[in-house]
Amino acid sequence: MKRSYLGEFEEIVLxxxxxxxxxxxxxxxTHEIIEQTGRSVRLNQIHSALERLEDKGMVKSEMGEPTAxxxxxxxxxxxxxxxxxxxxxxxxxxxxxFWSRLxxxxxxxxxxxxxx
Amino acid sequence: MTxxxxxxxxxxxxxxxxxxxxxxxxxxxEFQYQFRRVGARRARWRYWRDVLGFIRPFASRRKSKExxxxxxxxxxxxxxxxxxxxxxxxxxxxxxxxxxxxxxxxCSLLIGLWVWDExxxxxxxxxxxxxxxxxxxxxxxxxxxxxxxLAEALKKDVPEVDKATKFTVWSNDxxxxxxxxxxxxxxLYASADFFDVFQYPVLQGNPGLAIQSPNAIVITRNxxxxxxxxxxxxxxTIQLNNEKYYRVGAVIENVPQNSSxxxxxxxxxxxxxxxWMKTWNNNAFRTYxxxxxxxxxxxxxxxxxxxxPRYQTGAxxxxxxxxxxxxxxxxxxxxxxxxxxxxxxxxxxxxxxxxILLVACVNFMNLATxxxxxxxxxxxxxxxxGARRLSLIGQFMSESLLLNVFSxxxxxxxxxxxxxxxxxxxxxxxxxxxxxxxxxxSLLALIGVTSVIAxxxxxxVLSVMQPARVLKGALSxxxxxxxxxxxxxxxxxxxSIFLIVGMLIIGRQMHYIRTKQLGLNRQDLLHVAVEGxxxxxxxxxxxxxxxxxxxQAVTTTGELPIRIGSTGSLDWPGKDPxxxxxxxxxxxxxxxxxxxGINLLAGRDFTAADTSNYLVNESAVKMxxxxxxxxxxxxxxxxxxxxxxxxxxxxxxxxxxxxxPLVLSNYPKWTNYFLIKTQPGKTEEAIQVIEQxxxxxxxxxxxxxxxxxxxxEKLYRSETLVNTLINYFGILAIFISCLGLFGLATFTAxxxxxxxxxxxxxxxxxxxxxxxxxxDFLKLVFVAILxxxxxxxxxxxRWLQSFTYRIDIEWWMFALAGLLAVAIAxxxxxxxxxxxxxxxxxxxxxxE
Numbered sequence: 001m002k003r004s005y006l007g008e009f010e011e012i013v014l015x016x017x018x019x020x021x022x023x024x025x026x027x028x029x030t031h032e033i034i035e036q037t038g039r040s041v042r043l044n045q046i047h048s049a050l051e052r053l054e055d056k057g058m059v060k061s062e063m064g065e066p067t068a069x070x071x072x073x074x075x076x077x078x079x080x081x082x083x084x085x086x087x088x089x090x091x092x093x094x095x096x097x098f099w100s101r102l103x104x105x106x107x108x109x110x111x112x113x114x115x116x
Numbered sequence: 117m118t119x120x121x122x123x124x125x126x127x128x129x130x131x132x133x134x135x136x137x138x139x140x141x142x143x144x145x146e147f148q149y150q151f152r153r154v155g156a157r158r159a160r161w162r163y164w165r166d167v168l169g170f171i172r173p174f175a176s177r178r179k180s181k182e183x184x185x186x187x188x189x190x191x192x193x194x195x196x197x198x199x200x201x202x203x204x205x206x207x208x209x210x211x212x213x214x215x216x217x218x219x220x221x222x223c224s225l226l227i228g229l230w231v232w233d234e235x236x237x238x239x240x241x242x243x244x245x246x247x248x249x250x251x252x253x254x255x256x257x258x259x260x261x262x263x264x265x266l267a268e269a270l271k272k273d274v275p276e277v278d279k280a281t282k283f284t285v286w287s288n289d290x291x292x293x294x295x296x297x298x299x300x301x302x303x304l305y306a307s308a309d310f311f312d313v314f315q316y317p318v319l320q321g322n323p324g325l326a327i328q329s330p331n332a333i334v335i336t337r338n339x340x341x342x343x344x345x346x347x348x349x350x351x352x353t354i355q356l357n358n359e360k361y362y363r364v365g366a367v368i369e370n371v372p373q374n375s376s377x378x379x380x381x382x383x384x385x386x387x388x389x390x391x392w393m394k395t396w397n398n399n400a401f402r403t404y405x406x407x408x409x410x411x412x413x414x415x416x417x418x419x420x421x422x423x424x425p426r427y428q429t430g431a432x433x434x435x436x437x438x439x440x441x442x443x444x445x446x447x448x449x450x451x452x453x454x455x456x457x458x459x460x461x462x463x464x465x466x467x468x469x470x471x472i473l474l475v476a477c478v479n480f481m482n483l484a485t486x487x488x489x490x491x492x493x494x495x496x497x498x499x500x501x502g503a504r505r506l507s508l509i510g511q512f513m514s515e516s517l518l519l520n521v522f523s524x525x526x527x528x529x530x531x532x533x534x535x536x537x538x539x540x541x542x543x544x545x546x547x548x549x550x551x552x553x554x555x556x557x558s559l560l561a562l563i564g565v566t567s568v569i570a571x572x573x574x575x576x577v578l579s580v581m582q583p584a585r586v587l588k589g590a591l592s593x594x595x596x597x598x599x600x601x602x603x604x605x606x607x608x609x610x611x612s613i614f615l616i617v618g619m620l621i622i623g624r625q626m627h628y629i630r631t632k633q634l635g636l637n638r639q640d641l642l643h644v645a646v647e648g649x650x651x652x653x654x655x656x657x658x659x660x661x662x663x664x665x666x667x668q669a670v671t672t673t674g675e676l677p678i679r680i681g682s683t684g685s686l687d688w689p690g691k692d693p694x695x696x697x698x699x700x701x702x703x704x705x706x707x708x709x710x711x712x713g714i715n716l717l718a719g720r721d722f723t724a725a726d727t728s729n730y731l732v733n734e735s736a737v738k739m740x741x742x743x744x745x746x747x748x749x750x751x752x753x754x755x756x757x758x759x760x761x762x763x764x765x766x767x768x769x770x771x772x773x774x775x776x777p778l779v780l781s782n783y784p785k786w787t788n789y790f791l792i793k794t795q796p797g798k799t800e801e802a803i804q805v806i807e808q809x810x811x812x813x814x815x816x817x818x819x820x821x822x823x824x825x826x827x828x829e830k831l832y833r834s835e836t837l838v839n840t841l842i843n844y845f846g847i848l849a850i851f852i853s854c855l856g857l858f859g860l861a862t863f864t865a866x867x868x869x870x871x872x873x874x875x876x877x878x879x880x881x882x883x884x885x886x887x888x889x890x891x892d893f894l895k896l897v898f899v900a901i902l903x904x905x906x907x908x909x910x911x912x913x914r915w916l917q918s919f920t921y922r923i924d925i926e927w928w929m930f931a932l933a934g935l936l937a938v939a940i941a942x943x944x945x946x947x948x949x950x951x952x953x954x955x956x957x958x959x960x961x962x963x964e
Binding site for chain 1: 137139140141144146148149165166172174
């Protein structure tokens with residue numbers, strides 16, 4: 001479990017990249033996060049998070065085709081690497097373990113209440 | 117609707133270039149989205165906010181390191197691939213380039229080795245910077261053959277001198293015998309300080325101590341090995357000339373082959389010393405001194421200046437010093453000042469090596485520029501696709517580097533193949549020492565320099581071409597670099613013509629030296645050493661030989677009549693006592709003029725009775741201003757005596773030296789050679805007779821003989837070397853130039869295929885087309901003749917100045933050189949021209 005630390009925001013960005021499945025680039029990720037979380041996110045935050053994620057090796061990027069609405073500029077598409085995916089799964093596992101323990105304790109206290 | 121321009125500019129300013137496209141794209145897309153959602157005003161406002169949000173280190177950080185590697189390996193790989201392909205596409209040009217470059221490199225490598233070796237002569241002795249050769253100069257004439265007592269006087273009177281040694285200049289080729297082994301070895305009689313001055317590495321014993329003793333001999337490793345094998349040599353005895361036995365006192369390392377002092381054994385000077393050697397007016401020794409630590413040459417010379425008059429009344433000469441390491445290369449003195457010497461040959465050949473290398477590079481440049489109109493298209497396309505100038509330069513340079521590395525490999529191979537043939541020619545043991553970093557360093561430097569020179573023109577010129585112009589075809593109508601190319605061809609042929617003139621003039625001067633009547637006849641002349649029992653039985657041997665009808669005459673002489681170096685001072689009644697009448701001298705036996713075919717102007721030859729009479733030459737008579745020389749009284753080596761004959765002037769030494777006054781004394785005791793004149797055509801028979809007689813009279817010695825002619829050739833060893841080398845280099849330079857010209861001609865003929873086709877269709881004759889194709893090249897050759905002739909004249913004039921007796925430079929030599937150059941150029945070009953002219957126009961025009 002010696003993974004590099006992933007911040008909360010980074011995790012959300014990484015998840016979004018995973019969810020968007022190949023269509024993830026700066027603007028689409030920003031809009032997706034705004035839509036899903038209601039946070040006010042700005043492009044520069046996304047770019048900087050993506051940069052950090054790429055440095056950590058969790059995402060990789062590739063330049064796409066030029067688009068007219070961007071003035072002929074290309075998009076940088078991000079995809080999650082295997083390492084990134086494993087990190088997400090591990091985070092999920094940790095949470096699941098904690099949640100399951102929390103749920104069992106809750107159930108036990110309910111049972112006690114019933115018995116008394 | 118467009119986002120605010122000012123914000124965009126700001127973004128350009130700080131955003132990393134490799135990130136700009138993506139960031140700006142995202143910003144613009146967001147702007148369009150916001151524009152549709154919230155309208156122009158707020159979209160612009162947000163755009164500003166977003167751009168400002170990117171003013172963060174992560175956005176402006178240049179990722180340069182990841183994108184530009186310090187050495188772009190894949191690009192270099194590509195360079196070499198392209199280079200290889202362009203070579204493959206034109207094999208002939210590739211071959212010409214490689215052949216020219218490798219020949220040029222091989223030649224400069226060889227010369228480099230030679231030059232390096234020349235600079236190593238007499239270097240490497242301990243305290244080498246304190247060792248000096250002593251010369252005497254009277255302001256006009258400078259000699260390194262000095263009177264015997266000088267060495268001791270220098271040591272005694274000059275406090276700066278630490279050690280001084282003298283040794284005999286004549287060759288002591290003596291028979292050494294130890295037990296049943298014997299052999300002839302050359303040795304020296306040297307004074308006691310010898311091994312303090314020349315500190316050769318010692319193998320056994322103490323040479324410094326050994327030389328003090330008159331009964332010890334110091335030998336070199338070779339001699340020790342030959343006589344005693346691997347056993348201890350010190351303490352054993354060696355018999356010299358079947359006479360005295362010497363104890364081996366020490367064994368030293370072999371004297372380096374390129375040392376100017378050569379010997380196999382050394383015995384104390386006193387063993388050879390005679391009364392006349394202790395006098396100041398007989399010069400026959402070489403003297404070296406070692407100065408004290410901290411003493412300067414100038415200081416020592418100043419102290420020495422007044423030395424001679426103290427010992428010899430009326431002496432005007434003063435000793436001067438030259439550092440041992442400089443003697444070999446700067447050995448020539450005029451008016452008491454060093455004026456160069458062998459260094460000039462070293463310089464000349466270095467220059468020639470450089471020029472030949474340059475000619476080879478020029479070939480490369482020439483062919484590259486010729487092909488440039490083809491390559492220009494490639495360059496144009498590359499530029500359109502986005503190649504930067506630097507990468508184009510890299511491409512052409514790597515092409516040149518590839519060829520040069522390949523050629524250098526070939527050149528090293530060539531040198532290795534040639535060295536066994538070159539070494540005897542230059543009388544050296546040159547070899548490439550592959551373990552020495554210096555060898556690799558120089559090879560790399562050679563490759564580097566040639567690559568840069570050869571690759572510079574195509575790299576720098578082709579890479580600046582405007583792609584638009586090139587691709588429009590503006591280039592094919594005006595051939596690029598035609599002027600430059602012409603200059604290069606002119607340069608190549610100028611050098612070739614220069615070398616041809618050099619070949620002609622040096623060759624003729626050498627021919628002149630070989631065939632000019634010296635005043636004595638060295639044809640059919642043998643020399644045999646006076647040694648062992650032949651010395652006491654000298655006269656018997658002489659008489660015995662003269663009985664054979666294969667032999668014309670026999671005499672004896674102290675030095676070979678080829679390089680008469682000894683001098684002595686002559687005195688005669690009426691001599692101005694202030695002048696120092698130093699004359700050349702030889703000790704000879706009877707029948708001297710008869711054997712050598714010297715013309716006697718008056719008087720007669722020596723007979724056995726003439727113990728204190730002298731023979732003089734014309735110059736000596738002139739010097740003494742004698743009206744009636746025969747019978748005149750003079751005082752010389754053998755005391756007071758009379759002149760019995762006047763010889764016509766003959767050459768005493770090489771043609772570099774003027775004929776000086778000469779006095780011969782009849783002194784058979786001090787002669788070292790029998791000179792034997794054989795009947796023409798009966799040499800074989802004569803040698804048999806000599807050998808039989810020698811074995812009979814002198815059974816202990818192996819018989820050996822030499823031709824005086826061969827010794828005479830040795831006098832001009834440097835000149836012969838120059839003659840041979842310039843012939844080879846000349847031919848090489850011409851060959852390389854021709855290679856280039858051939859390539860160029862091939863190329864022009866190819867380029868003008870269509871033109872020739874059209875001309876032929878319109879009725880041009882083959883002859884006309886030949887003229888058309890050759891004319892341009894011939895013009896260049898003519899320009900080269902005009903340029904090279906004055907330079908060649910000047911250089912050759914200077915070279916000839918070093919000879920007192922020389923040929924004249926005549927105009928026909930230049931004409932011949934020019935004609936040769938024209939002929940060679942025509943021949944080279946004609947092959948291609950004829951091929952092009954004979955080509956069926958249908959074939960050349962069909963493709964259109």
